[in-house]
Amino acid sequence: xxxxxxxxxxxxxxxxxxxxxxxxxxxxxxxxxxxxxxxxxxxxxxxxxxxxxxxxxxxxxxxxxxxxxxxxxxxxxxxxxxxxxxxxxxxxxxxxxxxxxxxxxxxxxxxxxxxxxxxxxxxxxxxxxxxxxxxxxxxxxxxxxxxxxxxxxxxxxxxxxxxxxxxxxxxxxxxxxxxxxxxxxxxxxxxxxxxxxxxxxxxxxxxxxxxxxxxxxxxxxxxxxxxxxxxxxxxxxxxxxxxxxxxxxxxxxxxxxxxxxxxxxxxxxxxxxxxxxxxxxxxxxxxxxxxxxxxxxxxxxxxxxxxxxxxxxxxxxxxxxxxxxxxxxxxxxxxxxxxxxxxxxxxxxxxxxxxxxxxxxx
Amino acid sequence: xxxxxxxxxxxxxxxxxxxxxxxxxxxxxxxxxxxxxxxxxxxxxxxxxxxxxxxxxxxxxxxxxxxxxxxxxxxxxxxxxxxxxxxxxxxxxxxxxxxxxxxxxxxxxxxxxxxxxxxxxxxxxxxxxxxxxxxxxxxxxxxxxxxxxxxxxxxxxxxxxxxxxxxxxxxxxxxxxxxxxxxxxxxxxxxxxxxxxxxxxxxxxxxxxxxxxxxxxxx
Numbered sequence: 001x002x003x004x005x006x007x008x009x010x011x012x013x014x015x016x017x018x019x020x021x022x023x024x025x026x027x028x029x030x031x032x033x034x035x036x037x038x039x040x041x042x043x044x045x046x047x048x049x050x051x052x053x054x055x056x057x058x059x060x061x062x063x064x065x066x067x068x069x070x071x072x073x074x075x076x077x078x079x080x081x082x083x084x085x086x087x088x089x090x091x092x093x094x095x096x097x098x099x100x101x102x103x104x105x106x107x108x109x110x111x112x113x114x115x116x117x118x119x120x121x122x123x124x125x126x127x128x129x130x131x132x133x134x135x136x137x138x139x140x141x142x143x144x145x146x147x148x149x150x151x152x153x154x155x156x157x158x159x160x161x162x163x164x165x166x167x168x169x170x171x172x173x174x175x176x177x178x179x180x181x182x183x184x185x186x187x188x189x190x191x192x193x194x195x196x197x198x199x200x201x202x203x204x205x206x207x208x209x210x211x212x213x214x215x216x217x218x219x220x221x222x223x224x225x226x227x228x229x230x231x232x233x234x235x236x237x238x239x240x241x242x243x244x245x246x247x248x249x250x251x252x253x254x255x256x257x258x259x260x261x262x263x264x265x266x267x268x269x270x271x272x273x274x275x276x277x278x279x280x281x282x283x284x285x286x287x288x289x290x291x292x293x294x295x296x297x298x299x300x301x302x303x304x305x306x307x308x309x310x311x312x313x314x315x316x317x318x319x320x321x322x323x324x325x326x327x328x329x330x331x332x333x334x335x336x337x338x339x340x341x342x343x344x345x346x347x348x349x350x351x352x353x354x355x356x357x358x359x360x361x362x
Numbered sequence: 363x364x365x366x367x368x369x370x371x372x373x374x375x376x377x378x379x380x381x382x383x384x385x386x387x388x389x390x391x392x393x394x395x396x397x398x399x400x401x402x403x404x405x406x407x408x409x410x411x412x413x414x415x416x417x418x419x420x421x422x423x424x425x426x427x428x429x430x431x432x433x434x435x436x437x438x439x440x441x442x443x444x445x446x447x448x449x450x451x452x453x454x455x456x457x458x459x460x461x462x463x464x465x466x467x468x469x470x471x472x473x474x475x476x477x478x479x480x481x482x483x484x485x486x487x488x489x490x491x492x493x494x495x496x497x498x499x500x501x502x503x504x505x506x507x508x509x510x511x512x513x514x515x516x517x518x519x520x521x522x523x524x525x526x527x528x529x530x531x532x533x534x535x536x537x538x539x540x541x542x543x544x545x546x547x548x549x550x551x552x553x554x555x556x557x558x559x560x561x562x563x564x565x566x567x568x569x570x571x572x573x574x575x576x577x578x579x580x581x
Contacts, residue, residue, distance in 0.1 A: 231534060234529075242455075242474065243473060243474045243475060244473050244474075245455045245470070245471040245472060245473050245474065247455060247459075263455075263456065263459070264455075264459050270534060270538070271366070271369065271534060271535040271538065297366075300366050300535075301364045301365075301366050301367070302364065302366050302367055302370070303366070305367075305370065306366060306369075306370050307370050307373055307374055311463075312456065312459045312460075312463070313369075313373075313456070313538070314456035314457065314459050314460045315373075315459060315460055315463040316373055316374065316377050316378070316460075316463065316464075317370050317373035317374035317377075318373075318374040318375070318378065320377070320378050320381055320382075320464075321378055322378050322379065322381070322382030323378075323381055323382060323385055325382070326381075326382035326383065326384075326385045326386040327385050327386070327389060329386050330385055330386035330387065330388065330389030330390045330393075331389050331390075331393065333386070333389075333390040333394075334389055334390045334391070334392065334393025334394050334397075335393060337390065337393070337394040338393060338394060338397040338398075341394070341397070341398055342397075345399075345401075
């Protein structure tokens, strides 16, 4: 890793990124985050001058997919380079140090950058058996989080597991996994959900923090509004087909080949707030719906238990269990009522007495 | 419970319970009503009742002469919201997907913007009909709690569905869940209120037409 005191721009220049390219990038980033045009320049200036911020990345119950997403899929884009250019003081997957050296690096980074470092967490926090399901260097994730978080300048929960519990929290949640925000209550946490999340969202949040010294505006689930403000469905290029009532019924029918809407194949786009439809993936190459598969809703809480990826939102989430029994009970009740009514009529008939003229004259 | 869990609940256990109660109630009441029978009429019919039953099924869908002018809100409002509801329920693509999943039957849907327009017109008609019920002393006098209750049960699914599509008031996920929940309430109460006319309307028209024909008023 290069000299910690050199600015970001110097690091980028070293890797062949011109100032002009960097300015364009910052302007794009600012516009993506719905900031005014002047913010692009401010962002570029702040980022260019910024000392590379110390970042501590704690991996908990995770699959490393989030790290893969950010370090590889976009490489060698600006995101990747900026990510290289921060001072990543502790990241088990990427760091050279191991064992005690690694733990020392963590403690040193905390001491040297108290109140300033960015804490990124990916993976959920196991709380079952006092957190023993997931340990690093003999410490549980829970202990580690409680040790590091109070000293962080900003906390970012990276990926759906850290943000909402994700797959480890899926029913029946054997490790009693929870989200970072279930443990950290006294500090703002930026949630960047997604399985994995979009790299530019991460750099957008980082750029905002470097430029304004604060976190971007968040929604009630702690997500940056700029990226999670609209649903996939509302920004989907297949939306006109939904409105026209043209749907793919299987993955290889005529509708699928013509690129019609995937709603009936279980697309969760209407209830998923993310930027995939506009930012896309792999440097803007494509995204799941463009490749012909419906959205899984991976950036929403509990997406894993949302009733099946291939069932349309308007279809039952589970098979109906009561219908058959209810039909039998209903029929039985109808038949019972019939007999009761017949008996009543029979009784009325047998109790009937003929009225004679003599009766009326009484 | 977060909004996604709420949505999954109404799409899962909630729907299961609602459809269960709906089926139970519909079968129970249909069997009970159609087996009720009638006391044997020992007097001979004035004439053969012929096709009076069948005719009445259709004739009662057409207003008697002069009645539209006399009571326009009841007739026109009534037509508009009944036809509107049928279009919304049976010709909106996501609804057809649900019917296909439950029954295996499907048919083509209408463009969502058209259904949207029909929804607005339907809601307007329902509101006008409600105001008429409040305004006209005779209608108000004849109204019971069930009339107000069933109006609300019918109106809520239309309103919440439209608000979900238009992204009004609440996030789409929550509004969609509320929409499904309101439909479930409708399903639960339908068999046990006057809304059961969805199942009995043509049967009762046939019955009355036949009786009237038997008594000498054939149509």
